[in-house]
Amino acid sequence: MSVSNSNPLYYCPLRDKFINLEEADLLVISKKAKGDLPRPGEAVAQANIVLRRAFDEEAEEVADMCRYFWDETEIFCFNQTFEIGECNNLLALAEGEIAGLLAWKKAEEDLIMVVLNVYPEFQGQGIGRMLVREAMELGRKQGCKLMKVATTNDDLPTLAVYQKMGFQLHKLVAGGVAKHHDGEMIGFSGIPIRDEVQLVRKL
Ligand SMILES: CC(C)(COP(=O)(O)OP(=O)(O)OC[C@H]1O[C@@H](n2cnc3c(N)ncnc32)[C@H](O)[C@@H]1OP(=O)(O)O)[C@@H](O)C(=O)NCCC(=O)NCCS
Known part of the structure; x- marks a missing residue:
């Protein structure tokens, strides 16, 4: 796991600007105020959001998306x-x-979520949650008992998203990410990326 710190990964509603990891920061606001913030573009009607398996001929677009977020x-x-x-x-x-x-x-009775990403222009519309819920359903159908995901110590928004969706902190691989990449990279808000944080959720 490494992350792109050059591509814009988030949207800043106060500046109406797409920003990269280092430019991003946390701001505590009320849940009500969050609903008043501008969105990156027109919200897409729920009925026009479709979830489906990627077709073989979309392999390059899937790889491009992965490279966009993870290099x-x-x-x-x-x-x-x-x-x-x-x-x-x-x-x-x-x-x-x-x-x-x-x-x-799938790994035995576990569903391992390897990548979850939503392009910044579509974030904050519930698409991330929809994808996770759909994967849970697919996992249950395939007899999985646990869903697992790993993120990094710096990724505070993602740690919040997963915990809101019922995942619990499970294991910390201290220094694991820095070791794999032969050194620390700069992550969310300038926090050094060092550790792999594993979370699990019962299915
Ligand atoms: C994390 C991510 C997949 C969420 O996708 P999304 O479609 O924006 O998520 P949703 O609209 O379904 O929102 C789910 C929760 O995410 C949180 N969230 C989404 N964007 C956020 C942001 N920019 N800042 C803080 N929280 C955010 C919200 O708390 C929301 O919870 P709520 O419904 O209680 O308000 C998406 O923001 C993303 O791809 N980020 C890129 C960077 C990244 O590090 N991904 C790592 C995955 S390991």
């Missing part, structure tokens, strides 16, 4: 390397355009 198509987590092309790739399409991706793999 690579191989994701290292849970002590193994996942190649995006070998994962089950679930897409969210907003009015026909690729908006989000959830890549997962």
Whole structure:
């Protein structure tokens, strides 16, 4: 797991600007005020958001999305390397355009969520949650008992999202990410990326 710190990964509603990881910061506001903030674009009607498995001919678009967020198509987590092309790739399409991706793999009775990303222009509309819920359903149908995900110590927004969705902190691989990448990179809000944080949720 490494992350792109050059591409804009988030939207800043106060400046109406797409921002990269280092430019991002946390701000505590009331839940009510959050609803008043501007969105990056027109919200897409729920009926025009479709979730489906990526077709074989979309492999390059899936790889591009992975590279956009992670600078690579191989994701290292849970002590193994996942190649995006070998994962089950679930897409969210907003009015026909690729908006989000959830890549997962089954390992015995676990569903490992390898990648979850929503392009910044589509964030904050519930697409991330929809993808996670759909993956949970797919996992249950395949007999999985646990859903697992790994993130990094700096990624405070994502740690919030997962915990809101019922995941619990499970294991910390202290220094694991820095070791895998031969050094620390700069992550969310300038926090050094060092540790892999694993979370689990019962299915
Ligand atoms: C994390 C991510 C997948 C969420 O997707 P999304 O479609 O924006 O998420 P949703 O609209 O379904 O919102 C789910 C929760 O995410 C949180 N969230 C989404 N964007 C956020 C932001 N910019 N800042 C803070 N919280 C945010 C909200 O708390 C929301 O919870 P709520 O419904 O209680 O308000 C998406 O923001 C993303 O791809 N970020 C890129 C960076 C990244 O690090 N991803 C790492 C995954 S390991």
